[in-house]
Amino acid sequence: MSPEGLSKPEYQVPQEMQNQVALTTLDRLYNWSRKNSVWPMMFGLACCAIEMIAAAASRYDLARFGMEVMRPSPRQSDVMLVSGTVTKKMIPQIVRLYNQMPEPKYVIAMGACASSGGPFKEGYNVVAGVDKFIPVDVYIPGCPPTPQALLHGLMTLQKKIESQSLKEVSWYQKGPGEPIPVPVLGPDLIDMRKAALIREKSQPVTEPEEAAVAVEEAAQNGELPAKEG
Amino acid sequence: MTEATLINPLDTLVDQFPSGWVKKDERPGYSGFIVEREHLLEFARTMRDDFGFDYLSMVTASDYLAEGKFDVVYYAYKTIGGPALIFKVQVPREDAVVPSLVALYPGADFQEREVWDLMGIRFEGHPDLRRILMWEGFEGHPLRKDWKEPFYEEDVKPYKSRWPEGKPVNADDRNPFNDNVQYPTGFDPERWVPEAETLLYSGLQRTTHNEEFKTDELIVNMGPQHPSTHGVFRMVVSLQGEKIVDLKPVMGYLHRNHEKIAERNTFLQNMPFTDRLDYTTSMSNNFAYALAVEKLMGLQVPERADYIRVLMAELTRIMNHFFATGFLLNDLGVYFTASLYAIEERELILDIFEEISGSRMMCNYFRFGGVVRDVSDEVLKKIHNLVYDRIPRKLDQFDAYLTNNEILRTRCEGVGVLTADQAIALSTAGPILRASGVPYDVRRADPYSIYDRLEFDVITGNHGDIYDRYLVRVAEIKESIKIVKQLLRDIPSGPILAGKPAYQVRVPAGESYGRVEGPKGEMGFYIVSNGKPNPERYHVRAPTFINLTSLAPMSRGEKVADVVVILGAIDIVLGEVDR
Numbered sequence: 001m002s003p004e005g006l007s008k009p010e011y012q013v014p015q016e017m018q019n020q021v022a023l024t025t026l027d028r029l030y031n032w033s034r035k036n037s038v039w040p041m042m043f044g045l046a047c048c049a050i051e052m053i054a055a056a057a058s059r060y061d062l063a064r065f066g067m068e069v070m071r072p073s074p075r076q077s078d079v080m081l082v083s084g085t086v087t088k089k090m091i092p093q094i095v096r097l098y099n100q101m102p103e104p105k106y107v108i109a110m111g112a113c114a115s116s117g118g119p120f121k122e123g124y125n126v127v128a129g130v131d132k133f134i135p136v137d138v139y140i141p142g143c144p145p146t147p148q149a150l151l152h153g154l155m156t157l158q159k160k161i162e163s164q165s166l167k168e169v170s171w172y173q174k175g176p177g178e179p180i181p182v183p184v185l186g187p188d189l190i191d192m193r194k195a196a197l198i199r200e201k202s203q204p205v206t207e208p209e210e211a212a213v214a215v216e217e218a219a220q221n222g223e224l225p226a227k228e229g
Numbered sequence: 230m231t232e233a234t235l236i237n238p239l240d241t242l243v244d245q246f247p248s249g250w251v252k253k254d255e256r257p258g259y260s261g262f263i264v265e266r267e268h269l270l271e272f273a274r275t276m277r278d279d280f281g282f283d284y285l286s287m288v289t290a291s292d293y294l295a296e297g298k299f300d301v302v303y304y305a306y307k308t309i310g311g312p313a314l315i316f317k318v319q320v321p322r323e324d325a326v327v328p329s330l331v332a333l334y335p336g337a338d339f340q341e342r343e344v345w346d347l348m349g350i351r352f353e354g355h356p357d358l359r360r361i362l363m364w365e366g367f368e369g370h371p372l373r374k375d376w377k378e379p380f381y382e383e384d385v386k387p388y389k390s391r392w393p394e395g396k397p398v399n400a401d402d403r404n405p406f407n408d409n410v411q412y413p414t415g416f417d418p419e420r421w422v423p424e425a426e427t428l429l430y431s432g433l434q435r436t437t438h439n440e441e442f443k444t445d446e447l448i449v450n451m452g453p454q455h456p457s458t459h460g461v462f463r464m465v466v467s468l469q470g471e472k473i474v475d476l477k478p479v480m481g482y483l484h485r486n487h488e489k490i491a492e493r494n495t496f497l498q499n500m501p502f503t504d505r506l507d508y509t510t511s512m513s514n515n516f517a518y519a520l521a522v523e524k525l526m527g528l529q530v531p532e533r534a535d536y537i538r539v540l541m542a543e544l545t546r547i548m549n550h551f552f553a554t555g556f557l558l559n560d561l562g563v564y565f566t567a568s569l570y571a572i573e574e575r576e577l578i579l580d581i582f583e584e585i586s587g588s589r590m591m592c593n594y595f596r597f598g599g600v601v602r603d604v605s606d607e608v609l610k611k612i613h614n615l616v617y618d619r620i621p622r623k624l625d626q627f628d629a630y631l632t633n634n635e636i637l638r639t640r641c642e643g644v645g646v647l648t649a650d651q652a653i654a655l656s657t658a659g660p661i662l663r664a665s666g667v668p669y670d671v672r673r674a675d676p677y678s679i680y681d682r683l684e685f686d687v688i689t690g691n692h693g694d695i696y697d698r699y700l701v702r703v704a705e706i707k708e709s710i711k712i713v714k715q716l717l718r719d720i721p722s723g724p725i726l727a728g729k730p731a732y733q734v735r736v737p738a739g740e741s742y743g744r745v746e747g748p749k750g751e752m753g754f755y756i757v758s759n760g761k762p763n764p765e766r767y768h769v770r771a772p773t774f775i776n777l778t779s780l781a782p783m784s785r786g787e788k789v790a791d792v793v794v795i796l797g798a799i800d801i802v803l804g805e806v807d808r
């Protein structure tokens with residue numbers, strides 16, 4: 001065990017004891033241990049997952065970062081690597097998996113698809129980025145990102161973990177966090193958080209007044225004017 | 230045998246049927262026969278039983294909006310080799326019903342479901358006509374030409390600027406919901422009752438009650454997030470104890486609308502998209518697509534380019550089979566150790582791909598009429614080292630540790646058996662078909678590129694079980710090495726592209742089908758051009774999608790632990806299954 005990154009530089013530890021003793025803060029100790037054992041969820045979506053496998057294999061060797069323990073169960077994992085195109089048919093499961101992960105949990109959007117829809121963005125079954133539903137911590141560009149890029153993304157995540165403070169992290173606040181509502185497969189994907197908007201915009205346009213109100217409201221909400229009518 | 234007896238019986242086919250039943254397809258650029266809808270079944274039966282077209286390779290449809298009709302297109306082959314029998318049924322758009330061929334060719338099962346899902350053509354007599362890629366309840370049939378996606382911009386690319394006057398326009402902002410969705414008018418999300426997959430579960434065979442033992446009946450959902458399913462694939466399994474009574478695959482979790490996007494793209498823009506079909510074998514996908522378009526354009530590929538193409542395709546095969554074998558072992562429970570060994574050499578091949586194409590996986594390397602960049606002598610040297618040294622050594626390692634490994638043999642022998650007849654009927658392709666003893670390899674049956682000059686054997690198995698599939702894959706690596714050696718010896722110098730490189734190609738009107746023997750089976754592209762810069766119809770015959778038809782027949786009666794291995798031996802890649 002090397003105390004690298006653990007000791008606070010302000011405290012001087014005598015040279016001969018540096019391998020045995022570290023003087024640090026609770027925050028640092030907590031983050032130091034967390035960041036060196038980030039367990040990813042074994043969860044491959046598309047092409048990017050193949051590069052994720054390559055990153056885990058011997059040449060790039062994720063194990064150097066304490067991340068080789070891929071867990072097939074969301075309950076045991078710390079980070080969800082969304083490695084590929086997120087489709088409408090799949091997103092309910094992804095949200096459910098995310099809800100099942102215990103805090104602290106992180107999400108990495110690997111590749112263009114997971115970040116924004118990528119080359120398939122215009123597709124009718126494609127979700128334009130996993131961040132439409134779950135919060136993302138690190139975005140990795142590329143199609144697919146090379147294993148090096150993935151490693152860089154994971155190191156960025158480590159930096160983020162390092163910068164968090166026990167006092168502020170959401171999972172030690174009062175009360176449990178709210179799960180994200182699972183989207184529903186309807187005539188198209190239904191995000192239940194937007195139910196009101198969907199109902200309103202889908203109304204058959206009968207009276208011009210109504211449409212005008214809808215447009216006004218949308219403008220107030222910061223949306224662009226509705227197309228219909 | 231005299232010349233006369235070699236006359237293609239298809240030339241006189243029209244005369245064999247009562248008048249009007251069968252017509253030659255005489256549209257310019259088209260070929261094959263047009264069969265009356267009422268007589269399709271009879272026609273297909275005659276073709277299968279009397280003419281020997283025992284292998285229905287592809288079923289698809291194209292939408293001719295202007296003429297108000299659909300063409301349902303069938304490609305059948307003989308497993309003894311030779312050209313295709315193409316037949317079509319034309320149906321009016323408002324009455325889109327066609328008799329199902331599942332009873333004659335069980336391999337049409339998933340493909341007909343796909344046509345129903347995406348085109349909305351009903352197949353009468355299909356035993357289980359449900360949507361396959363989209364979910365039940367989805368609004369509309371997306372591949373119809375008059376169906377528009379939520380992010381619709383224009384009919385075809387290149388689109389108008391997305392940065393008018395230097396300001397980026399985001400697709401999300403143009404949509405009223407600020408997202409990639411659209412709903413029918415009057416839709417109320419709170420009143421929507423989601424489809425509970427009753428059709429799926431009610432179609433599942435259940436166990437009959439057993440008086441002797443008290444066994445529980447169990448329905449297990451494996452996937453879409455499951456470590457053994459190679460991605461986002463789902464199987465619904467009904468079990469009696471540990472025995473599988475029935476299995477239904479559920480897919481579409483990675484349906485990325487490749488075909489719809491491709492029909493908006495220009496021809497060349499589709500090349501990088503083909504990389505992402507079967508993302509472990511991008512070179513071989515490029516190959517099939519290039520062949521299909523070249524056929525329409527009548528392009529001749531320069532010698533050197535042909536050599537480079539085959540070289541890349543065979544390296545891809547080697548890489549893929551290593552990958553498949555490694556992950557088969559993973560599925561057997563050799564948790565990761567074996568696959569780590571198996572994909573070691575893959576990295577070296579990827580280095581070569583990166584050097585010549587700029588990308589490890591998504592090579593985008595082929596062009597119509599050749600390849601995009603030349604291969605340097607250093608790269609050839611690297612390939613030389615690989616096939617003379619590294620890969621044979623790895624194969625020896627395989628033989629030493631695996632081929633006669635008792636555990637591997639016990640787990641694999643006699644499991645997931647497919648007889649030759651079944652394999653043909655279910656339209657399986659690639660190592661699965663050959664492991665069942667059918668020596669069908671597109672490289673031999675219908676040679677393309679320079680395969681007719683190359684020396685290699687078509688590997689077959691005898692038992693059609695998982696062990697034979699493993700053996701076939703390993704032996705095919707050896708054959709590929711043999712091919713690569715010949716190519717390295719004979720590769721000529723010269724140009725690598727016919728004509729000048731161009732962003733926009735002129736493709737004459739007509740239809741074509743280009744196919745190669747990909748590592749996973751027959752990879753084909755069906756393309757209809759109307760002379761414009763974009764394909765009118767673009768369809769992918771994805772080998773693993775069709776190979777999956779055989780999953781349920783292979784799994785019934787096996788133990789639940791074996792189904793993971795059976796799936797692993799099919800070697801699916803979801804990017805291609807779902808497209």
Ligand code: SF4
Binds near residue numbers: 046048084119143144
């Ligand atoms: S970003 Fe590219 S490589 Fe990754 S999943 Fe999307 S298409 Fe595939």
